[in-house]
Structure formats: C-alpha cells, structure tokens
Amino acid sequence: xxxxxxxxxxxxxxxRLLAHPTAxxxxxxxxxxxxLFWIVLSSASAQSLANVTLNWVSPGTSATVNTPVPFEVGxxxxxxxxxxxxxxxxxxxTLTDTATAADGAATFTQTYTFGELGRFIIASKLTDGTKILxxxxxxxxxxxxxxxxxxxxxxxxxxxxxxxxxxxRAAGASEGAVYNxxxxxxxxxxxxxxxRILTGTTTMTTTHQYLIGGxxxxxxxxxxxxxxxxYDADVLATGSVQTVVTQQIYMxxxxxxxxxxxxxxxxxxxxxxNSTAQAPKYIPRTELIGTEGWRCRGTLADRDVGRSNYYxxxxxxxxxxxxxxxxxxxxxxxxxxxxDNNTPGNTTSVARSVTRxxxxxxxxxxxxxxxxxxxLHYIRxxxxxxxxxxxxxxxxxxxxxxxx
Numbered sequence: 001x002x003x004x005x006x007x008x009x010x011x012x013x014x015x016r017l018l019a020h021p022t023a024x025x026x027x028x029x030x031x032x033x034x035x036l037f038w039i040v041l042s043s044a045s046a047q048s049l050a051n052v053t054l055n056w057v058s059p060g061t062s063a064t065v066n067t068p069v070p071f072e073v074g075x076x077x078x079x080x081x082x083x084x085x086x087x088x089x090x091x092x093x094t095l096t097d098t099a100t101a102a103d104g105a106a107t108f109t110q111t112y113t114f115g116e117l118g119r120f121i122i123a124s125k126l127t128d129g130t131k132i133l134x135x136x137x138x139x140x141x142x143x144x145x146x147x148x149x150x151x152x153x154x155x156x157x158x159x160x161x162x163x164x165x166x167x168x169r170a171a172g173a174s175e176g177a178v179y180n181x182x183x184x185x186x187x188x189x190x191x192x193x194x195x196r197i198l199t200g201t202t203t204m205t206t207t208h209q210y211l212i213g214g215x216x217x218x219x220x221x222x223x224x225x226x227x228x229x230x231y232d233a234d235v236l237a238t239g240s241v242q243t244v245v246t247q248q249i250y251m252x253x254x255x256x257x258x259x260x261x262x263x264x265x266x267x268x269x270x271x272x273x274n275s276t277a278q279a280p281k282y283i284p285r286t287e288l289i290g291t292e293g294w295r296c297r298g299t300l301a302d303r304d305v306g307r308s309n310y311y312x313x314x315x316x317x318x319x320x321x322x323x324x325x326x327x328x329x330x331x332x333x334x335x336x337x338x339x340d341n342n343t344p345g346n347t348t349s350v351a352r353s354v355t356r357x358x359x360x361x362x363x364x365x366x367x368x369x370x371x372x373x374x375x376l377h378y379i380r381x382x383x384x385x386x387x388x389x390x391x392x393x394x395x396x397x398x399x400x401x402x403x404x
C-alpha cells in the first residue's frame with residue numbers, strides 16, 4: 001500500500017509538470033544557467049591565476065642610501081578579488097601592500113629607507129590570501145656620498161685627510177664582498193691609495209705628502225667587489241674636496257754653486273718568469289721596509305697579452321703591503337694582483353687593481369691580518385693591453401710593519 005501511494009504521488013507530479021510546460025522550461029533554464037556560470041567562473045579564475053605576472057617598476061638597479069625609496073610592482077592576469085604583495089629585504093625585513101584587482105591588474109606600493117650601503121637581495125611574493133601565486137627577486141645596489149675634510153699645508157709636511165662614510169652592509173662579508181676605499185690625491189703624478197674597509201667603519205684617516213704646491217682635487221670612492229663571483233668593482237659612494245698646498249722655496253747660498261744630486265740608480269727587475277711555478281723574483285721582507293721601499297724596472301716586451309711577471313716576498317702579521325706600477329706607455333694597460341699562497345698555482349687573489357685604462361698607474365694597499373708570520377705572497381703584473389712600442393714599467397714595493 002505504501003509503494004502504491006508513492007508511485008501515485010510521483011505520477012501525479014509528472015502529470016502536473018506536463019500540464020505546465022512553461023514551468024518546466026524555466027526550471028531547466030535556471031539549472032542550465034547556474035551550471036554554465038559555475039563553469040565559466042571556474043575556468044576564468046583558473047586561467048587568470050595561471051597567467052599571473054609581476055612587473056617591477058621601482059626600485060631600479062640602484063637606490064640612494066638614507067633616502068625613502070619607492071617600491072612599486074604591477075601584477076597582471078589576476079581574477080577578481082583582493083591580493084597581497086610582500087617585499088622581503090635580505091631575508092629579514094618584510095614590507096606588504098594589499099590591493100583589489102581591476103580588469104585583471106593591480107599595483108602594489110611601499111617605501112623603504114636603506115640604512116646601509118651595499119648590494120641587497122629583494123624577494124617578491126604575491127598571494128591571494130590562501131596561496132602563493134608567483135614569486136621573483138632582484139638585486140639592488142644602494143649608493144651614497146662621502147664627506148672628506150683636509151688640512152691646507154705646505155710640501156714640507158703631510159696633508160691629513162679624514163673620510164666619513166655611511167654604514168656598510170654587514171652581511172656582505174660572509175658573501176665574499178670586499179669593500180675598498182680608493183683615494184685619488186690629484187697631484188702631478190696622479191697618485192692614489194686603496195684601503196680595505198671593515199663593516200661598521202664610518203671614518204678613515206690617511207695622509208699624503210705632496211711634492212709640489214698648488215690646488216688639487218682630491219676624490220674618494222668606496223668600491224664593492226664580490227670575490228666569490230669575481231664581479232667588477234661597483235662604486236657605492238663618492239666624495240671630493242680641494243686642498244691648497246703651498247710650495248716651499250729654497251734660496252741658494254750666495255757664492256756657492258752646489259752640484260745637483262745624482263739621480264738614484266734603479267735596477268732591473270730580472271723578469272724571467274711567467275708563473276708562480278717558475279721561481280719568481282724573490283725580495284726579502286727586510287729590503288721592503290723603509291720610507292722609499294724597493295724599486296726596479298720591469299718589462300713585458302717578450303710577453304703576449306694575458307701573460308704576467310711574478311714577484312714574491314713574505315709578510316708578518318699586521319704588515320701593510322703597498323705596491324704600484326708607474327711610468328707606463330700611453331697605450332699600455334697593466335693590472336696588479338696579490339696572492340696569499342704558500343702553494344704555487346693558487347688563482348684566488350686577496351687584493352687587486354684593475355682600472356682597465358691605458359697608461360694609468362696601478363696601486364694596491366693590503367693589510368695582512370693573519371697571525372702566521374713569514375707567509376709567502378705573490379705579486380703579479382698582468383699585461384692586459386700590449387703597447388705598440390714601450391713595454392717597461394717602474395715597480396715600487398713597500399712594507400710598513402705593525403706598530404709594537
């Protein structure tokens with residue numbers, strides 16, 4: 001009896017639907033439209049999320065330290081909804097911005113003030129609140145300015161320069177980053193000094209003895225070199241100042257006609273090697289200590305482009321080694337390298353000078369901080385560009401021992 005009643009009710013509803021075809025059409029149409037809307041919405045959402053792209057607008061490849069830097073990223077290929085973008089600087093500081101997509105696109109902005117100079121990694125991440133849609137990253141080189149103060153003196157005494165700088169990125173040391181302070185004194189012989197800077201240092205003091213009087217433009221710059229990836233030097237900060245040097249004039253004694261002193265005799269460098277394995281010219285450490293240091297005239301006349309001359313000496317803890325090459329031909333380009341190496345054949349330099357400008361003096365200043373004394377070091381003179389005529393150079397090497 002129960003089954004008969006159920007079949008009768010079902011049959012009655014079917015007859016009612018057949019009796020009202022308009023209701024049946026509306027019912028089927030509503031179901032179809034709902035199903036179609038769900039399919040279209042799902043397809044559109046999946047397609048837009050699969051094509052999400054991020055477009056960096058700012059910062060560019062460099063920014064200025066201690067200045068608020070605008071961060072801006074545009075996203076396209078989005079579905080309708082609200083999205084969040086995050087910038088993470090060096091894995092520690094995270095900035096976020098939330099925006100609602102319009103016509104499949106959204107723009108995210110923030111500002112940030114860098115407190116250090118150096119190369120930073122900025123990671124970029126876009127989410128929809130539940131999952132990560134896309135990620136990217138870029139490097140930013142943060143630059144700044146240097147302040148130089150000086151004293152105006154005569155050629156009879158050294159001029160003291162004090163260079164004040166912003167903070168350097170502390171994380172750079174563990175990533176192979178080397179910070180150098182290069183000071184160009186701008187005198188007649190175009191001399192300059194290259195000093196290693198430790199992170200956290202904000203002031204460096206140096207002196208320079210001028211040989212002639214005049215007004216000179218002194219410039220300083222901080223270079224960043226990544227020794228792990230062998231990057232060329234990036235200039236992080238620059239500064240300049242003028243210094244006035246008065247010339248000392250000596251009047252001859254009446255009635256005398258002194259003979260001018262004979263110029264010093266500079267020996268040949270005895271260049272017979274092209275690698276550390278071929279017994280480079282060895283100079284004892286004791287001969288390099290003094291105000292003048294040790295000098296010789298070398299030549300690369302019998303060397304092709306890319307070949308080198310090597311010299312060696314030993315350093316004690318705290319020694320400051322300064323070496324340079326000068327008196328080059330106008331169309332010659334030589335580079336300097338220093339290797340800390342008790343085993344010949346090591347190719348990792350601990351200091352170098354590679355200006356890549358023809359006829360330019362090259363100079364390296366290096367502080368040996370290891371506690372091991374008598375450590376063997378190699379000085380390499382590389383012929384980067386060969387001169388068409390003159391192939392000689394003047395090599396000067398000097399060691400300043402640590403103060404007891």
